Amino acid sequence: MYFSFDYTIPNFLCDNHDTLTMWGCARLLQQAADNHTKMFGIGFQQLIENHKAWVLCRTYYDVRRLPADYEVVNIRTWSRGTDGLYAWRDFEMKDQAGNVIVASATSWVILDTEARRVCRLGDIVKGFEHHPDLATDREKLGRIRLPKDVEPSLIVENQQVKLSMLDHTQHVNNAEYIKWIFDNLPEGTTTNAPFRLDVEYLQETQPNEKVNISRLMHNGTHYFRIDNNRTTSVIATLEK
DSSP, rough: OOEEEEOOOGGGGBTSSSBOOOHHHHHHHHHHHEEEEHTTTHHHHHHHHTTTTEEEEEEEESOOOBBBOEEEEEEEEEEEEEETTTEEEEEEEOOOOOEEEEEEEEEEEETTTTTTEEEGGGGTTTTTOBBBOOOSSSSSOOOOOOOOTOOOOEEEEEOOOOOGGBTSSSSSOOOHHHHHHTSOOOOOOOOOOOOEEEEEEEEEOTTTOOEEEEEEETTTEEEEEEEEESSEEEEEEEEE
């Protein structure tokens, strides 16, 4: 089963050029996933009531164009099935002419919020209709590797985690990391599409923690590493 809806881009999700921000785009796709899963009784809020939650592990965005404020787009999402503990989900955002302007591939797990461990999917996702269609050129999302023998240089120290950055799992929402990445691109770097953004979520970041954001430019690709008080939380690449 595919799930789709039309949406008018609000200006509060846009940047100083009246264009949808990347973190705003991430929020919209997250909402699409929730709208789809709750039709089967396993949306974010429904799972929380049973002490479980969807957690994003990997996301890959192929951004060809980001829409302008008040532009009407169609957002479509579908499940590509499961593989062990992982559930695969793809997304497409189309303009009114039917052109795909954003495509995304993601992988998710379901977390037991009390035991803080990953659940077996089993009957939890029973009833979903899966589609093998690929929105991007990525069927699977492997690990992101930093360039060998090269460490990103520190650019932001001690970014304090605020309550507004948290979601219902009580850790930093996936879109906040994307906001940090785009806020800390080198001065003069354009954020205009097209670009490809690949993000691997390794560990949660909790309330009142601080994060260090490190960045490296290597062979035309921006590499980011985000460390919290305990460990590396996110590794990402941005390729234009």
